[in-house]
Amino acid sequence: xxxxxxxxxxxxxxSTPDGMAIDSDGNLILACPNYADPSKPxxxxxxxxxxxxxxxxxxxxxxETGHAFPMGIAFGPDGDLYVVDNxxxxxxxxxxxxxxxxxxxxxxxxxxxxTVVAHxxxxxxxMRINRNHLYVTHSMLSRVKDPSGLLMSCVYRFGLDDENIxxxxxxxxxxxxxxxxxxxxxxxxxxxGIEFDKFGNLYVGNFGDGxxxxxxxxxxxxxxxxxxxxxxPAQLKSTDGMIIDSEGNIYIAxxxxxxxxxxxxxxxxxxxAQSPDSDGLNGELDQPGEPIxxxxxxxxxCFDLVTGPQMVNTKHxxxxxxxxxxxx
Numbered sequence: 001x002x003x004x005x006x007x008x009x010x011x012x013x014x015s016t017p018d019g020m021a022i023d024s025d026g027n028l029i030l031a032c033p034n035y036a037d038p039s040k041p042x043x044x045x046x047x048x049x050x051x052x053x054x055x056x057x058x059x060x061x062x063x064e065t066g067h068a069f070p071m072g073i074a075f076g077p078d079g080d081l082y083v084v085d086n087x088x089x090x091x092x093x094x095x096x097x098x099x100x101x102x103x104x105x106x107x108x109x110x111x112x113x114x115t116v117v118a119h120x121x122x123x124x125x126x127m128r129i130n131r132n133h134l135y136v137t138h139s140m141l142s143r144v145k146d147p148s149g150l151l152m153s154c155v156y157r158f159g160l161d162d163e164n165i166x167x168x169x170x171x172x173x174x175x176x177x178x179x180x181x182x183x184x185x186x187x188x189x190x191x192x193g194i195e196f197d198k199f200g201n202l203y204v205g206n207f208g209d210g211x212x213x214x215x216x217x218x219x220x221x222x223x224x225x226x227x228x229x230x231x232x233p234a235q236l237k238s239t240d241g242m243i244i245d246s247e248g249n250i251y252i253a254x255x256x257x258x259x260x261x262x263x264x265x266x267x268x269x270x271x272x273a274q275s276p277d278s279d280g281l282n283g284e285l286d287q288p289g290e291p292i293x294x295x296x297x298x299x300x301x302c303f304d305l306v307t308g309p310q311m312v313n314t315k316h317x318x319x320x321x322x323x324x325x326x327x328x
């Protein structure tokens with residue numbers, strides 16, 4: 001297995017890094033919900049091509065809650081940035097069902113226009129854009145009571161120009177694209193990582209099951225099949241963020257196990273790096289949340305916050321860090 005290295009120690013205005021995207025100029029953009037210290041505003045950090053980090057913008061807060069917690073991010077074809085604002089993950093009871101999907105127009109390091117695509121979401125998480133639609137994993141649908149008693153989660157799909165869609169977090173929502181059941185009763189947490197391959201197939205990680213689902217499409221754009229495509233509990237315990245390379249390999253952040261796994265195009269799962277509990281200051285995987293391929297590196301955010309019997313991580317430390325590996 002590879003030994004991860006330190007990509008960056010983050011500035012002190014970042015306590016929790018999460019999602020990433022690459023802009024049209026090749027800069028790496030990092031979303032920081034800062035759940036570990038809500039006194040720090042949720043923000044976006046820019047790494048330029050020389051790996052120099054600077055705060056790009058603070059994410060506009062909800063007028064209702066006074067907070068913003070950016071997680072998954074993706075650039076649209078016009079350069080606008082779509083942002084998952086997961087208010088409920090903060091743990092504050094009053095913020096449950098206050099999540100939003102935002103569309104930000106950013107010019108000269110300022111947000112010049114904010115559009116609310118959707119609101120009132122329980123647990124929006126990861127995000128990808130494909131064929132003029134926005135796909136968002138929604139990790140919990142607690143209002144839906146499946147007969148099994150197990151957690152249901154879903155992927156929502158929106159048009160890029162949608163605005164102000166009120167989400168009920170029930171199966172009545174017309175924007176639900178496909179749903180998932182998490183069978184692992186010890187980790188009831190559902191759809192999380194999300195990615196498309198070059199053929200337009202959708203891959204979604206069911207976090208608690210450590211499983212990768214493959215979703216194919218009908219000609220009209222609806223979901224055709226949703227099946228478990230890759231799963232190996234010995235190699236992959238949990239499925240957080242994911243990224244695909246040019247060869248069709250999918251790299252997955254194994255949040256619980258402090259590890260990164262690679263899933264080959266034939267669905268074979270291989271753990272390629274793992275770290276013990278640490279502060280991450282030497283580049284260890286300190287609760288990896290999301291990977292991205294940038295400048296030939298596999299850059300990984302270290303969420304470093306959640307503890308418990310299913311986690312290698314035992315506490316949060318500062319400064320926040322990013323790790324790096326070699327893809328392949």
